[in-house]
Amino acid sequence: xxxxxxxxxxxxxxxxxxxxxxxxxxxxxxxxxxxxxxxxxxxxxxxxxxxxxxxxxxxxxxxxxxxxxxxxxxxxxxxxxxxxxxxxxxxxxxxxxxxxxxxxxxxxxxxxxxxxxxxxxxxxxxxxxxxxxxxxxxxxxxxxxxxxxxxxxxxxxxxxxxxxxxxxxxxxxxxxxxxxxxxxxxxxxxxxxxxxxxxxxxxxxxxxxxxxxxxxxxxxxxxxxxxxxxxxxxxxxxxxxxxxxxxxxxxxxxxxxxxxxxxxxxxxxxxxxxxxxxxxxxxxxxxxxxxxxxxxxxxxxxxxxxxxxxxxxxxxxxxxxxxxxxxxxxxxxxxxxxxxxxxxxxxxxxxxxxxxxxxxxxxxxxxxxxxxxxxxxxxxxxxxxxxxxxxxxxxxxxxxxxxxxxxxxxxxxxxxxxxx
Amino acid sequence: xxxxxxxxxxxxxxxxxxxxxxxxxxxxxxxxxxxxxxxxxxxxxxxxxxxxxxxxxxxxxxxxxxxxxxxxxxxxxxxxxxxxxxxxxxxxxxxxxxxxxxxxxxxxxxxxxxxxxxxxxxxxxxxxxxxxxxxxxxxxxxxxxxxxxxxxxxxxxxxxxxxxxxxxxxxxxxxxxxxxxxxxxxxxxxxxxxxxxxxxxxxxxxxxxxxxxxxxxxxxxxxxxxxxxxxxxxxxxxxxxxxxxxxxxxxxxxxxxxxxxxxxxxxxxxxxxxxxxxxxxxxxxxxxxxxxxxxxxxxxxxxxxxxxxxxxxxxxxxxxxxxxxxxxxxxxxxxxxxxxxxxxxxxxxxxxxxxxxxxxxxxxxxxxxxxxxxxxxxxxxxxxxxxxxxxxxxxxxxxxxxx
Numbered sequence: 001x002x003x004x005x006x007x008x009x010x011x012x013x014x015x016x017x018x019x020x021x022x023x024x025x026x027x028x029x030x031x032x033x034x035x036x037x038x039x040x041x042x043x044x045x046x047x048x049x050x051x052x053x054x055x056x057x058x059x060x061x062x063x064x065x066x067x068x069x070x071x072x073x074x075x076x077x078x079x080x081x082x083x084x085x086x087x088x089x090x091x092x093x094x095x096x097x098x099x100x101x102x103x104x105x106x107x108x109x110x111x112x113x114x115x116x117x118x119x120x121x122x123x124x125x126x127x128x129x130x131x132x133x134x135x136x137x138x139x140x141x142x143x144x145x146x147x148x149x150x151x152x153x154x155x156x157x158x159x160x161x162x163x164x165x166x167x168x169x170x171x172x173x174x175x176x177x178x179x180x181x182x183x184x185x186x187x188x189x190x191x192x193x194x195x196x197x198x199x200x201x202x203x204x205x206x207x208x209x210x211x212x213x214x215x216x217x218x219x220x221x222x223x224x225x226x227x228x229x230x231x232x233x234x235x236x237x238x239x240x241x242x243x244x245x246x247x248x249x250x251x252x253x254x255x256x257x258x259x260x261x262x263x264x265x266x267x268x269x270x271x272x273x274x275x276x277x278x279x280x281x282x283x284x285x286x287x288x289x290x291x292x293x294x295x296x297x298x299x300x301x302x303x304x305x306x307x308x309x310x311x312x313x314x315x316x317x318x319x320x321x322x323x324x325x326x327x328x329x330x331x332x333x334x335x336x337x338x339x340x341x342x343x344x345x346x347x348x349x350x351x352x353x354x355x356x357x358x359x360x361x362x363x364x365x366x367x368x369x370x371x372x373x374x375x376x377x378x379x380x381x382x383x384x385x386x387x388x389x390x391x392x393x394x395x396x397x398x399x400x401x402x403x404x405x406x407x408x409x410x411x412x413x414x415x416x417x418x419x420x
Numbered sequence: 421x422x423x424x425x426x427x428x429x430x431x432x433x434x435x436x437x438x439x440x441x442x443x444x445x446x447x448x449x450x451x452x453x454x455x456x457x458x459x460x461x462x463x464x465x466x467x468x469x470x471x472x473x474x475x476x477x478x479x480x481x482x483x484x485x486x487x488x489x490x491x492x493x494x495x496x497x498x499x500x501x502x503x504x505x506x507x508x509x510x511x512x513x514x515x516x517x518x519x520x521x522x523x524x525x526x527x528x529x530x531x532x533x534x535x536x537x538x539x540x541x542x543x544x545x546x547x548x549x550x551x552x553x554x555x556x557x558x559x560x561x562x563x564x565x566x567x568x569x570x571x572x573x574x575x576x577x578x579x580x581x582x583x584x585x586x587x588x589x590x591x592x593x594x595x596x597x598x599x600x601x602x603x604x605x606x607x608x609x610x611x612x613x614x615x616x617x618x619x620x621x622x623x624x625x626x627x628x629x630x631x632x633x634x635x636x637x638x639x640x641x642x643x644x645x646x647x648x649x650x651x652x653x654x655x656x657x658x659x660x661x662x663x664x665x666x667x668x669x670x671x672x673x674x675x676x677x678x679x680x681x682x683x684x685x686x687x688x689x690x691x692x693x694x695x696x697x698x699x700x701x702x703x704x705x706x707x708x709x710x711x712x713x714x715x716x717x718x719x720x721x722x723x724x725x726x727x728x729x730x731x732x733x734x735x736x737x738x739x740x741x742x743x744x745x746x747x748x749x750x751x752x753x754x755x756x757x758x759x760x761x762x763x764x765x766x767x768x769x770x771x772x773x774x775x776x777x778x779x780x781x782x783x784x785x786x787x788x789x790x791x792x793x794x795x796x797x798x799x800x801x802x803x804x805x806x807x808x809x810x811x812x813x814x815x816x817x818x819x820x821x822x823x
Contacts, residue, residue: 001602008606012613272640 022217023210029217032057036220041094042081042230043223044073049096049105050145051219052112052212059115063094064392067106068124070099071318074368075229076257078250078378080385082233087241091389093122100139102129103298104170110305111155112148117309118394122385123302124316127290127338127358128371134294137174144171146178147215150208153182154200156189162405163304165192166297182207246379254365254375263323269369283329290338292414296345300407303349307401312353312394314384315346319357319377321367335359337416344418350401355384423471425538426464426578427674430620433612439463440681444605447683450595457569457682464574469537476537483517483535484571487547490514491554491567498554507555514551518544526756539578541753543571545713550585552717559585575678579671581689581709591684601683608680611673619670626663634659638820648820657811664810665693668707694806697798698778699770702806710750719746736775743771754813763813770805 021027032053040054041063048054055065066072066080072095075082080093096109106123110116129135149171156164168190177183185199195203236253238245260267265274274281306313317339325335335358346354357366357377368374373381406412424432439460446453470477494510517535524536550567553559562585570588596604634656642648672689679686687709696702703711722742725731732738744765751764781788811817 004602005605008602008609012609276643 023213024206026209027213029213031216032220034061036223037061037063039223039225039227040220041092042075042226044095044098044226045223046098046143047219048223049098049101049109049143050147051215052114052147052151053215054220055094055096055113056115058094059113059119062091062392064091064120064122064389065094065096065113065116066122066124067110068095068097068318069101069126069129070097071124071126071368071372071374072097073099074372074374074378075226075233076368076374076378077233077236077253078246078375078382079230079233080378080382081230082237083378083382083385084389085230086234086237087386089386089389091392093385093389097124098143100136101143102126102135102139103295103302104135104140104167104174105143107167107298107302107305108145108148108152110302110309110311112145112151113309116311118311119392120312120314120388120394121306122314122316122388123306124318124373125299125342126318126371127320127335129299130290130293130295130338130342132289132292135174135298140174141176144176144178146182147208147211149176149178149182150203150211153185153189153195153203154208157194159308160304160403160405161192162408163301164189166408167301170298170301179207243379243383247376250375250379251365254368258365263327264321264365264367265324265369266374274370281328285325285328285330285334288330288334290334291341291416294410294413296341296413297408297410299342300345300405300412303346303351303401303407304403306351307349307399307403310394310396310399312398313351314353314355314388315351316355316381316384317342317358318371318373319360319363319366320371321369322363324367324370341416341418345407345412349403349407353398355381357381423469423476423538424467426468426574427615427619427671430616436464436678440678443682447595447601448598450598450601452592452595452683461569461572461574465572465577468574468578479535479537479540483537483540483543484568486517486535487514487543487571488564488567491547491550491562492564494551495554495562502555507551510551511548514547515544522753522756542576542578542580542582545580545582545710546571546585549582549713549717552721553585573679573684575682575684576675576686579668579675581672581675581687582713583684583686583709587687588684596683604680604683604685608677611677611680615670615673615677617670618666618673623663623666623670626659627667630659631656631663635816638816642820653811653816653820656814656816657807660814660816661807661810664814665690694803695799696802696806697795698802699767699774699805700778702802703767703771706806714746714750718749719743722746736779739775740772744768747771757815757818759812759815759818763809766809766812770809 037054037058040048041058058065077083081095083089084092097106101109110121152164152167156168168186172183172186172190181199181202185195185203188195188199238249254264254266257266257268258264258270260275261270263270320330320335325332339356339358343354343356346352357373357380360366360380365375366373366377366380368377426432442453442456443460446456465477465480468476469480490510490513494507497506497510518540521536521540550559550562550570566589569592570583570585573583573588576583595601634652638648638650638652638656641650641652644650669690676686676688689708689710691705691708693702693706696705719742722745723738726738726741732741747764747768748761749764750767751761754760754763
């Protein structure tokens with residue numbers, strides 16, 4: 001009888017014990033190798049964004065993260081990853097962003113990058129995030145990492161209280177639910193309370209321990225690989241770096257890639273996304289404004305995360321294809337007002353390194369398609385990155401931030417009447 | 421609290437097995453705890469239907485009460501009389517709630533489906549079976565408690581397999597012997613593990629990882645050829661078919677496994693359907709409890725009625741008409757959209773063609789070769805025809821052409 005029962009349940013029990021060991025035993029599974037990190041730097045795999053182990057390993061090597069969204073997948077020869085490879089930058093870009101990632105997702109992401117402390121980062125801002133309704137709940141939920149969430153909850157005992165409260169509230173409002181105990185802990189943080197010692201114990205020892213093991217085990221296996229695309233892109237660049245020459249080359253290459261339309265939109269994108277229904281976009285952006293948005297508060301949460309870790313950040317304001325702007329009837333004031341507001345939020349708190357590509361003298365072929373930078377846009381950014389990437393340590397002089405929690409309020413989200 | 425869909429996440433099994441433990445211990449010692457069974461059923465029903473705004477739970481209660489009225493109304497009538505008209509009326513009454521729910525999407529007025537809850541189809545199949553077997557005289561007596569226990573047997577409540585009342589009674593009226601129960605535990609553990617592999621690993625790969633990708637690719641290249649066709653549509657067809665099978669077969673294995681732990685031999689739903697040699701063989705292996713239900717309670721009965729009343733003389737024609745009726749009803753049951761109806765008609769035509777081919781083959785047995793290669797070809801052909809029918813069923817063509 002006993003033998004029969006063992007034959008039935010034995011394999012299941014063995015499997016369960018093996019699983020428990022795999023997930024909770026304090027074993028450090030060393031799966032992240034330098035080759036993996038190199039692949040992860042351009043892979044744009046969601047697991048890299050949502051995980052922690054690969055990014056923390058990258059911070060120990062010569063990588064500086066570029067945090068952004070969909071533009072990062074526009075890998076033409078002038079993409080920073082391609083340029084860094086061709087011209088042997090001392091530090092290489094580590095790309096973090098996908099279509100749909102905006103400030104709050106990146107705030108969680110930066111919050112989870114423990115080894116970013118005291119280092120540099122680049123942040124690409126898209127005006128399109130700053131819509132009236134802000135980030136879409138579905139997109140945020142998709143990119144929300146349970147691992148980073150547990151990290152945020154555990155870190156809530158230090159750092160800025162107003163920011164922790166704000167983020168917890170926002171996560172709850174966007175409809176995230178990752179387990180009863182995590183939900184209750186978030187609830188407490190959103191009320192400005194400390195989490196209970198049981199919550200701390202459970203989230204640290206049970207949830208997070210298992211998530212960390214999972215991240216170690218599965219966070220970097222069979223990732224997307226873009227290395228070939230980068231190799232091909234960088235092979236098209238001349239051997240010597242000469243900005244003027246490259247600038248001409250970028251314009252020329254872009255022109256060859258956008259022959260199907262007069263809007264300087266890449267053929268591929270144009271044929272796939274626009275050709276059939278382009279007419280439906282004509283003059284549809286006449287009343288677009290990017291100055292009233294909860295995204296400003298989310299963005300502030302991200303700034304807090306940078307400030308807490310004393311990260312030196314270069315902010316890049318992404319350009320919009322000027323021909324597309326004209327076609328959709330977007331008033332220029334939409335862009336300039338956004339610029340003024342976001343720069344005010346940055347500068348008044350001590351974030352002074354801003355590369356504004358939204359208003360340049362010659363905006364021809366600055367974008368790859370409609371709203372994503374590319375070609376000359378990348379080159380202009382690269383020109384600034386070149387020096388910035390010489391050293392990955394933050395200069396303490398540049399991280400003297402003066403954070404103001406007014407920027408977390410509804411009032412600021414809708415404020416257009418501020419002094420410069 | 422939200423409704424917890426049974427078997428939808430691995431966590432569910434941990435809670436479920438804890439709930440089952442007293443039942444398992446009882447059966448080990450040859451005992452059934454009626455009251456605990458009842459309690460466990462209530463717990464599962466509450467978590468599955470009474471989360472959120474409770475509308476599903478209220479519908480379930482209303483539905484069960486209504487079906488009780490129908491079934492016991494007919495039982496008391498059947499004891500004295502046996503008219504075909506009254507019988508038909510009661511069958512119709514038994515399916516009225518389901519008709520309401522199924523008509524909803526057509527009418528654009530969601531309030532009409534008073535009875536909408538997950539699993540209403542499967543409970544209706546069970547109720548109709550009871551009414552029909554009462555008419556046949558094989559179910560003579562049934563207590564309200566027994567009816568409810570059969571209808572609300574929780575391992576199978578949301579999506580089958582569809583058990584039969586008399587078979588079910590045989591299991592629950594007695595506790596299995598120790599040997600029998602050990603065998604049930606073995607079968608239960610195997611099926612549970614196989615189900616986990618099917619639903620949470622293979623089904624996940626096809627449904628969650630691959631399906632969205634091929635969908636996007638197929639939609640992106642729909643401008644390239646007439647009817648939006650591209651190789652990605654073909655890829656979609658296979659990926660969707662695999663997803664459909666592994667997800668549903670996985671679920672069915674869970675339901676049978678949990679039944680086994682409770683000492684009930686719920687019938688299996690799938691028997692290696694992609695190994696079928698022809699379409700008839702396929703329907704004897706795919707969603708078996710549903711196809712057997714349709715066979716016994718629609719196809720056979722219609723065939724007998726036609727023969728009895730001599731409406732049609734030709735045997736082949738009788739079979740063909742009944743196939744059409746069966747698959748059209750099955751299509752309509754799936755939902756009131758063109759693709760479910762076309763799916764039904766497609767399978768009816770496939771069955772008719774298949775029968776014709778089998779007749780032809782019987783007549784020309786000598787001329788038609790039959791060996792390993794023809795058999796492999798038959799399996800390949802059947803598999804592709806079935807996958808094509810699932811492409812219709814998936815509704816993807818609707819998205820591809822009309823959105």
